[in-house]
Amino acid sequence: xxxxxxxxxxxxxxxxxxxxxxxxxxxxxxxxxxxxxxxxxxxxxxxxxxxxxxxxxxxxxxxxxxxxxxxxxxxxxxxxxxxxxxxxxxxxxxxxxxxxxxxxxxxxxxxx
Amino acid sequence: xxxxxxxxxxxxxxxxxxxxxxxxxxxxxxxxxxxxxxxxxxxxxxxxxxxxxxxxxxxxxxxxxxxxxxxxxxxxxxxxxxxxxxxxxxxxxxxxxxxxxxxxxxxxxxxxxxx
Numbered sequence: 001x002x003x004x005x006x007x008x009x010x011x012x013x014x015x016x017x018x019x020x021x022x023x024x025x026x027x028x029x030x031x032x033x034x035x036x037x038x039x040x041x042x043x044x045x046x047x048x049x050x051x052x053x054x055x056x057x058x059x060x061x062x063x064x065x066x067x068x069x070x071x072x073x074x075x076x077x078x079x080x081x082x083x084x085x086x087x088x089x090x091x092x093x094x095x096x097x098x099x100x101x102x103x104x105x106x107x108x109x110x111x112x
Numbered sequence: 113x114x115x116x117x118x119x120x121x122x123x124x125x126x127x128x129x130x131x132x133x134x135x136x137x138x139x140x141x142x143x144x145x146x147x148x149x150x151x152x153x154x155x156x157x158x159x160x161x162x163x164x165x166x167x168x169x170x171x172x173x174x175x176x177x178x179x180x181x182x183x184x185x186x187x188x189x190x191x192x193x194x195x196x197x198x199x200x201x202x203x204x205x206x207x208x209x210x211x212x213x214x215x216x217x218x219x220x221x222x223x224x225x226x227x
Binding site: 004033035042043044045048055056058090092097098100101102103104105106 | 144146148153154155156157158161201203213214215216217218219220
């Protein structure tokens with residue numbers, strides 16, 4: 001069974017731009033969560049989706065948004081990029097919100 | 113084997129030794145705990161989990177211990193191998209009923225296994 005896939009793997013943007021990251025969960029998994037990983041803040045929860053509904057949101061500004069499609073694929077969007085948004089963005093999928101989460105390889109975003 | 117205090121960012125062990133990585137969690141309502149291993153350039157990899165109604169769970173070469181009284185979690189790796197070198201994170205997942213759940217991660221411990 002294929003694992004969680006994330007595209008693109010690497011991305012370079014400039015301040016003020018916006019970016020969309022994509023996540024395809026493991027087949028059959030209906031829950032998708034997003035995390036931001038930085039050296040200073042570690043792994044921080046962004047949001048969680050289940051059955052196309054955002055069930056939980058972390059403490060990030062409104063510039064960070066996401067959605068989930070009927071096939072459970074998810075996208076997250078960051079608008080008006082700031083230098084501090086440079087990070088590894090990780091997606092994790094699980095059968096339901098209460099099962100173990102399996103992570104993808106991440107998208108490395110660099111904001112210049 | 114070598115034991116880490118309540119949390120140390122790095123742990124260095126000799127190949128074949130047992131490793132113990134400790135973690136303190138913050139939320140007494142957390143009902144599910146997970147250990148992840150993250151190698152350079154990769155996403156976190158699930159190792160083992162434990163629910164709050166248990167105090168010990170064993171996997172292949174790994175054991176997780178949960179002490180709810182002091183909100184402490186530990187990961188024991190038996191016969192540590194060079195391939196075990198990675199950053200290890202504990203995470204707590206607070207079930208929130210219909211509002212979903214979220215993982216809160218610890219700071220991570222870099223395990224280095226010396227041949």
